Amino acid sequence: MALRSMRKARGCWSFIRALHEGPKTVPAxxxxxxxxxxxxxxxxxxxxxxxxxxxxxxxxxxxxxxxxxxxxxxxxxxxxxxxxxxxxxxxxxxxxxxxxxxxxxxxxxxxxxxxxxxxxxxxxxxxxKKVKSLRDPSAKMSKSDPNKMATISITDSPEEIVKKFRKAVTDFTSEVTYDPVGRPGVSNMLAIHAAVTGLTVEEVVRRSVGIDTAHYKLLVAEAVIEKLAPIKRELEKLKQNKDYLEKVLQAGSAKAKELAYPVCQEVKKLVGFL
Missing domain, CATH: 3.40.50.620 (HUPs)
Known part of the structure; x- marks a missing residue:
């Protein structure tokens, strides 16, 4: 009896506390x-x-x-x-x-x-196409790579992007040519450059005549920075509008739940869980 009274009292105090604390964000x-x-x-x-x-x-x-x-x-x-x-x-x-x-x-x-x-x-x-690692052009670029210098992230600063491309693996031949087998590092630079500019690899190679690989890596870095700039601006804008993001999350979660729940229930019936 005493235990039940304590539980009731605890529940009343929780209710009073909730009223004083005001509304909280509704979880998705x-x-x-x-x-x-x-x-x-x-x-x-x-x-x-x-x-x-x-x-x-x-x-x-x-x-x-x-x-x-x-x-x-x-x-x-x-x-x-x-x-x-x-x-x-x-x-x-x-x-x-x-x-x-x-x-x-x-x-x-x-x-x-x-x-x-x-x-x-x-x-x-x-x-x-796969984007190759900046530190190992035989492997694909991966966000889970333990070597952070191997991967370009959307949130990287321009300084970080330049640093990563400076240290990107190429070779000791200064001419910029496309040869994925013989020159995988330089070829990776060309593939990235073509991807962010919308040009073909052949066109990028023609425009890079007379530029050594050290300077060319900086050109690629600049092209990547320019391509990512509007995306980064939009990310920063969205990060400042948390109410909007929460509404999108809640709406998306509710819609996913609406679609997923009946399918999952039917699966559980079929396998004998229900």
Missing amino acids: PQVSEHTQLNWILTCMIKIPRLQHLHQWKVKTAQQKQEGTAGLLMYPVLQAADILLYKSTYVPVGEDQVQHMELVQDLARGFNKKYGEFFPVPTSILTPM
Whole structure:
């Protein structure tokens, strides 16, 4: 009896405190269906299948240690993100082709066991080329690269971008030529320059006649800075408008929840959770 009275009193004080503190920001709806479907799909896949994926091999080799379970299972979460909304077409880059094959295999495996439920999505290969690392032109540029000098971020300052391009790996030949096999570092500079200017690589090479590679790297840095400038301005503008960002987040989360919840519930019924 005394315990119940204490709980009531505690509840009254919590209510009074809430009134004095005023309204708080309404949290965005949490879309937990992604992790729920991820767990169900994880139970349907064999570990060797995931260890066969190219990115798992690359990441574990880069880390020079045993990979984590999260890294191993991440492609299954990607699959859940796609299948949860019953996507039929998914644009992917070359480095995600294997992951899309996994998504397709999981959809087929689920349908074979529980009936035709998920559409098997078709991958649409995007023409976007890989940007190579500034420190290792044999590898792609990656935000997870432990060497921060290898990657250009949208939020990098102009000074940081210039510094990274100054230290970018090229070679000891001063002429600017495109030869991805023989001169991967310089060729990477040309590919980046062409991408941010909209020019072809051949046109960039023609415009760079007579410029040595040291000076050319600075030209590429300037072109990247110019390309990123309006994006950075928009980011700063959005960061100053937190109310707007919260509204977008809440609206997006609510819409995702609306779409994801019935699909996840049906999956749980099919597998016997409900």
